[in-house]
Amino acid sequence: MRLVRLLLHAFGPFTDCALDFTGEGRGTPPDLHLIYGPNEAGKSSALRAMTDLRFGIPLQSPDGFIHPYKQLRIAGVFCDDTGQTLGLARRKGQGPTLSRFDPATGNPLEPSAAGPELELALTGGLTRADFESMFGLNHERLRAGGDRLLKGEGELGAALFEASAGTRDIKAILAGLESDAKGYYNAHGRAANAVINEARRQLDEHRQAYRLALTKPADWQSLYRAHEQASAALAAIDQDLETQRRRENTLTELRTVAPLLRDQDRVRAGLAALGPVPDLPANAREERLAAVQALGRARQDLQDADLELGRCAAALVELVIEAPVLEHAQAIERLAARVETAAQSRVEAARQAARAQQLALDLAARVAQIAPGQPPAALVAAVPSAADRVTLDGHLVSIAPLDERLANLRERAGELDQARRREADQGPPPPDAGTRQAVAAALRQARGLGDSGRRGADLDQNIAGLEARLAQALADLGAASLAALRLARPLPVSAIAQAREERTRLDQAEAGARAEDLRLIHDMDAQRQVQCELAAAGEVVTATTLRQARARRDQGWGLIRLAYIERSRDPAELGPAFDPDRPLPDAFEAAQDQADRQADLLRADAERATGYEVASGRIAQMHGRRRELAAELTAVAARRQELSGGWSARLAQARLPDLDPDALLEWQAARHSALEGAERLAPARADRERLAVEVESARAALAAALETAGQDIQGADLASLIQRADLWDKGAAKAEAQQESRLQAARERQLESDKVAGQIQRAAADLDLHLAAVQRWYGRLLLAPASPPAALKARLDELDALVRQDRELSDARLRQSEHLALAEDFAAQAAGLAAALGEPAPALAQDYADRLQRRLTEARDRDQQRAGLIRERARALETRQRAAAEQDAQCAILERLCAQAGAASVVELPEREDGAARKRELRTSLELLRRQLAQASPRTEDDLRAALNDQDGIAIEAERERCQGEIARLEREQASARQLDVETRQALAAIDASDQAARAREAMESAAARYRGAIRPWARLKLAQALLGQALERFRERAQAPMVALASTYFSLMTGGRYTRLVADETNDRTVLRAERADGAALAVEALSEGTADQLFLALRLAALELRRASHPQLPLILDDVLVTSDDTRAANCLRALARFAAGGQVMIFTHHRHLVDLAQEAVGEQGLMTHRL
Secondary structure, eight states, X not given: OEEEEEEEEEETTEEEEEEEOSOTTSSSOOSEEEEEOOTTSSHHHHHHHHHHHHHXXXXXXXXOSSSOGGGOEEEEEEEOTTSOEEEEEEESSSSOOEEEEOTTTOOEEEEEEOOHHHHHHHHTTOOHHHHHHHHEEEHHHXXXXXXXXXXTTTBHHHHHHHHHHOOSOHHHHHHHHHHHHHHHOOSSTTOTTSHHHHHHHHHHHHHHHHHHHOOOHHHHHHHHHHHHHHHHHHHHHHHHHHXXXXXXHHHHHHHHHHHHHHXXXXXXHHHHHTTTSOOOOTTHXXXXXXXXXXXXXXXXXXXXXXXXXXXXXXXXXXXXXXXXXXXXXXXHHHHHHTHHHHHHHHHHHHHHHHHHHHHHHHHHHHHHHHSTTOOXXXXXXXXXXXXXXHHHHHHHHHXXXXXXXXXXXXXXXXXXXXXXXXXXXXXXXXXXXHXXXXXXXXXXXXXXXXXXXXXXXXXXXXXXXXXXXXXXXXXXXXXXXXXXXXXXXOOOHHHHHHHHHHHHHHHHHHHHHHHHHHHHHHHHHHHHHHHHHHHHTSOOOOHHHHHHHHHHHHHHHHHHIIIIISOOSOHHHHHHHHOTTSOHHHHHHHHHHHHHHHHHHHHHTHHHHHHHHHHHHHHHHHHXXXXXXXXXXXXXHHHHHHHHHHHHHHHHHTTOOXXXXXHXXXXXXXXXXXXXXXXXXXXXXXXXXXXXXXXXXXXXHHHHHHHHTTOOOTTOOHHHHHHHHHHHHHHHHHHHHHHHHHHHHHHHHHHHHHHHHHHHHHHHHHHHHHHHHHHTTTTTXXXXXXOOHHHHHHHHHHHHHXXXXXXXXXXXXXXXXXXXXXHHHHHHHHHHHHHHTTOOOOSOHHHHHHHHXXXXXHHHHHHHHHHHHHHHHHHHHHHHHHHHHHHHHHHHHHHHHHHHHTOSSGGGHXXXXXXXXXXXXXXXXXXXXXXXXXXXXXXXXXXXXXXXXXXXXXXXHHHHHHHHHHHHHHHHHHHHHHHHHHHHHHHHHHHOOHHHHHHHHHHHHHHHHHHXXXXXXXXXXXXXXXXXXXXXXXXXXXXXXXXXXXXXXXXXXHTTTSEEEEEEEEETTEEEEEEEETTSOEEEGGGSOHHHHHHHHHHHHHHHHHHTTTTSXXXXXXXXXXXXXXXXXXXXXXXXXXXXXXXGSOEEEEEOOTHXXXXXXXXXXXXGOEEXXX
16 A cells, blocks of 8 residues: 555654655656655664554554653554555554544544554564565665675576565575584584484494394393392391391490480489579679769769860960950951952052153154144044044045046046957958858758768678678578478477477476386385394394295195005105204104294294395385386387377477477577578668669769859869858868857947946045045145045044054053052951950051051960860760760679679678589589480480380390391391392393393483484475575576566666666676676676675565565565765666656655755656655
């Protein structure tokens, strides 16, 4: 759908903004839109809005920096294929976010949700990534596309596929698929890193280990029984030994807990004796000692604080401070800060007084020079005002140029008069106008023929070439004449293609059958190799050989029954028929042994037998398939012979040479070219004759015109006549030009003379006006009336210098007054400060200010000392209060401790603390004994006392020694039994490979699983590689001609005709793209510059999108700064190419370069372009 308006309600930096693509008032709007916006104007947000409107706003959108995420809204008005307008809005969220609205009013429609068909029409069935790859192009993608063209060296299939599908670097994708596939399987035999190769190698290794690990069942059974008996005997001894050890542990436990129980009884008796002693905390002694020490420190701190308070009070009484000085400290500091300034002011006042005196003398001298006897004030008053001075300067400045200009004008008037008098005689008159027109007409007619000689030669050469090519074509085609060639009836291309396809099918069938036969031969050799490998490990017994052995055994048994049981046949007669080398009973016994042996071998090695049987079956199947292939090849040969006969008969009937389809197709094309050449020959001859007639007619007309002009033209050809007529025409034109030049010069001189006369009159009037205005100032400035203007200017300069001196004198006197005022103000300030301090006014203000500064410093030092003493007194008071509180707290602690211990005073506390400590120690010992008892035995105390009730230590120890002796005996028997168990196990392990076989079998299964697991991804990768390669080739074959032709048009436009077209060239079994210049030279893609490669990629993309328009929905092409690296000429060419592309669909170009707007309007025109500003 075509976008008509983009509505940015709340998106990025935009609020209720719109981009209108309708071009109202312009008739049919163009579809090429240039959207310009400076930096930070929201160009990137508008670009993202184009895509988000169609595919949805992402959850992590970068455009929610102004509007909250939930309020992001964009909308658009679209025009579908039927011309109907649709309004679609997109909000940020999950689920369906696209809704409909009325484009006229903006109100939602009912139902508001947009259906799947609108979503499909809006997205064109593409995903966001596909849309951005195919229809979105920025500078980075354009540059990457150009780089891929250069790196791919112009490979045509990849270039066309990437430009059409929007994918990137097809060659890299194919190489990646090949690399990933080699990670699974590499045809190189030594590629150990490939998964399938490594799994196959491990499978072979573990299969060999599995075969070697197998052993005979009978031997294994015997060793297994011996090992089981040894293990059972060892287990019985282990059980008896465990029983004795448990009994020994019980006796050891009783011997250990007996003294612990006795210690518990002793500790409990001690606790009972200390029953009246009060329980005190474990830290009661430390708390008492700490309280006593703290009480002593508090009493000492009280004494120190009282001493410090007395010292501070005495020091405060001795301090004397000038309070008025501190009160006026700021005033004193301000006065002291002005001491230096006051001194400098007095010195500067004296210097300005001397300067004023000198300036007054200089001013009087200058006045005497200008006007003796006049006061300076009179001369100053004679100086013009600023406005009068500007007017006077204007008159003085204008007088000199006017005087000079008047002189120049009078000189020029004299020169014009002399030129008029010196005018030369008239030259020869120009020729008659009618004669000149006749010659010019005949000359134009002759020149209209161009280079007739060259054209005649070219036509002769063309005719000769056509005749030669026609003769050569007849010879190449084997035709006697052109008439015989026309009698041939070419076959339709479809018939030739059908015959070629039939032959191709037969060739493919024959090649496929032969390839399959060759593959079967290799597979049969491989199966025979498998049989050889299986047979190399020993005799291979299969179900077939076993059936054969049993059949022979049953045959021998039947003969035994006939000869020895039923006695119906003679043994001497039956024996040689069954076995000529042995008697019948021996032969039967041998056959029976052979059948039993094969049965045992088959049971013992069923897997190898199965493998051998499978290989035999596969070989038989392959033999059958080879016979089928031989029959198919015979049928193919017969069909080929039948087709060849029918083809030859058809060619003879159509009077065509007996050629195969491909050669016949070329012959028919050559015949068509030969007939076209014959058809071109007759017009060429007619053109030659017509040119000869036109040349003769033009020569006769030109000769008649020159004879009329008086020229001798006897025996001249057309070229000579053209040259002579051209010279005559140039001479006539020169004569006319000279006459016209003389007339024009006379007219110009007269006009200039009149103009100079008027200028002289105006200049003289202006000069008189300025001189009269200046004359009025001579009296005021004390100048004689006849003085020149230069004297007036000099007098003004003298008066300016006089005014400057008078101003300097006034400035010096003013500065003197200012400095005297500063010195007097300093003295007044010192006197006022003295009055405020109650002191007499000082004679020297500076000395008084210095003394006040020193007094202020001393007063401040004493004030700081007083503040320090006050702070120390406060700290002493605080220390005394804290010490008193600490003294009361420690006394309370000691009273509390006495109450806990039941003591009358602190003196009794140590004795009570010792009793409480002994009581705690006994309780700690009791708890320790309980823990030791719990560690020594898990049984309760009552159980242990009950177990010890009837036994004493001697009986327990005697029984324990007996258990130890029995344990020693059992340990010796255990060592012997364990040795026997190890020996039997080692003997079993020496030949029992059941564990190794299992591990080998497990490893085989693991390798086979890895093999099977890698086959599928490897096959997928190889299939993807093959499909992508085939798709690339099919796309190149299908799209090469139209896409290259269309891309040539765009590329020629973009390069301004420097490259006329693109051609496909077969080089080294691959088709590459080349750019052909205007001079016919074809350049490889890698020889192009980077900018030209970028434009080639853009041309391919435009061609691909134009070709898909007929079969895909219309979607806009969105370009972002794709012209930033192009100069103005190349950018204008690219814009013209985009305008051509926009004739079939919308193109949106985003840029932040202002000059591209003017460039686009100049290159495309306002009718082919719409510009928008963000």
